[in-house]
Amino acid sequence: MSTVLIKKARYIIVSLPFNIIENGAVFIQDNLIREVGPSSILEQKYPQADTIIDASDKIVMPGLVDAHTHVGECHMFTLFGFLTSPLTGIADALDRIVWPAWAWIPQEAAYDLEMLGFLNLLKTGTTSVQDCYMWPDEAGRAAVDSGLRVENSPTLVTSLRLRDSKGPEDDLARTEAAIQKWHGAANGRITYRIHPSATYNCHEWFLRECVELAHRYDVGIATHLAESVDETKAARAVWSQGEVRRAYDLGLMGPKSLFFHSCELNDEEIALYAETGSSVAHCPLTNSMLGNVARVPKLLAEKVNVGLGTDMPTNDLFNVIRTVSQQHTIMPRPERGLPPWAPLEMATVGGARALNLQDSVGTLDPGKKADIITLDLAHNTRLFPLTLPVLVTMITVNASGSDVADVIVDGNLLMRDHQLVYLDEQAIIERAQRWSNEFLNYYQRKVERGEALVENVHPEFQP
Ligand SMILES: [Zn+2]
Structure with missing residues (x-):
């Protein structure tokens, strides 16, 4: 049994919006919070804690929850240097940036790239993360080694074949094997979610198999949905009921369902989210790159749960919190603005609900x-x-990931006073840099030779 006492904290944000203690303390036993209260009382009660952290110059708060990202894709950002014209929408972004980067990832690079993303998440205060990736075994191993709470979601797609895939049936089989191997691993830190990439890039039979697999293992399901204007228009041209109603009809929606982005929703579609208890992962940084903004004030008014996602592993959830605090005030829509605590609440409690972890974290x-x-x-x-009075607003508007000093996950101290306890930062950065350089060379060669940037596209999805 190990114990930690965080004492003399200048402020402890126990829960939002108003449960905040001044000069407080937190007592941790093994992986659980046992007591929170005035520091004078807890210091007397637990003078022999194994580890004592003096937080007199610190704010103590719940670890952030990143409700959507792709942890192992830092190499992808090298491609933004190749853009000679702005991205015109999601299809363009997929063709020029996302698929070339994802389809390249070789097995030997998968773990190293994941570790760079996890390192950044840890250092910037995210303790739970939803991770859409590939190479499920390497992703599982990296998740365990990171020390973070990780929801692994292997990317499943039938419109093309990713590097780790031998075909759709193989993808389903490998996902199932990964659930059996990793779901609940590391004292329950590692969980799984079934992740068809998007409803427009998977065959319908495959989406039904995904729903069946999620039910069989009682795990959640997640997909990119209604991300952008052009995607939503294209979807409506094929499925007149719209992609959200189609997702509902296919059984994709429910209390264990998480939909990334969800920018282009009409009132009836928002009502479907509310009716089914589905959650949204709001990712304003990547959405604004493509000119889209989710209707978050409306979603919250309709009691839809909203978490926040970076969608970029080398960004920082505090940046997302700040963006959320500003973006919904300037939108020319009937429903505008958010309460001052809402962005931080979405980054903690909202994310926890989105990952179905509300009884454990947030x-x-x-x-x-x-x-x-x-x-x-x-x-x-x-x-x-x-x-x-200004504490929560100050964090929302001014805090940055570099303010994070200590990180504890599942009772384990992973970073103390900005120093990593377990991870070798330099080694992780060097390996990720080497793979990013290798990817860049590969990409440049393809461009020089005029080769297709995306390979193994299914005939039905050829342009
Ligand atoms: Zn995404």
Whole structure:
């Protein structure tokens, strides 16, 4: 049995919006939060804790939950340097950026690229993450080694074949084997979700198989849905009921369903999310690159759960929180603006619900898993001057991932005073850099030779 006492915390955000303690303490036993309260009382009660963290110059808060990203795709961003014209929409982004990068990932690179993404998430305060990736075995191993709470979601697609795939049946079989091997691993830190990439890039029979597989193992399901205007228009041309109603008809929606983006929803479609208890992962950074903004105020008004996603493994969920606080005020829509605590609440409780982890993480209530971060206030001119009434707004508008000083996941101290306890940062960065260079060379060769950037496209999906 191991114990940790975080004492003298300047502020502890136990749960949003209003349960905040000044000069508080948190007592952790093994992987659980046992007690939260005034520091003077907990210091007297637990003077012999194995590890004692003095947080007198820190804010203690729940670890952030990234409800959607692709952890192992840092190499993809090298391609943005090749863009000579703006991306025109999701199809263009997939053709020029996403598929070439994803379809390249060789097995030997998969673990190393994942570790770079996990390293960044850890250092910037994300303790739980939903990860859409490939090479399920390497992804499982990296998730365990990262120390984070990870929902692995192998990318399943039938419109083309990714590097790890021998075909759709093989994809389903490997996903099932990965669930059997990794679901619940590392003291329950690792979980699974079935992830057909998008409803327009998978055959209908395959989507039905995905639903069946999710039910068989009682795991969640997730897909990119209604991400952009052009995609939604194209979908309606094929399926007159629209892609959301079609997802509903196919059994994809429900309380364990998570839909990324969900920007282009009409009122009836939002009602389907609410009716089924489906969650949204709102990813404003990548959405705005393609000119789309989800109707988050409307979604929240209709009681749809919304979590936040970076959708980019080398970004930072505090950037997303800040963007969310601004984006929905400037949108010229009938429903505008958010309460000041809403972005941070979405990045914690909303994300926890989206990952069906609301009983375990998202707040610092006793009995929950000890997934905790601290923000450093020493020499911090951005989070200044800090008073209780402005605390949440200050974090929302001014905090950055580099403020994160300590990270605890499942009771394990992974970073202390900005120093990583287990991970070798330099080695992880060097390996990821080497693979990114290799990818860049591969891509440049293809461009020079005029070769197709995307290979193994299914005949029915050829342009
Ligand atoms: Zn995505």
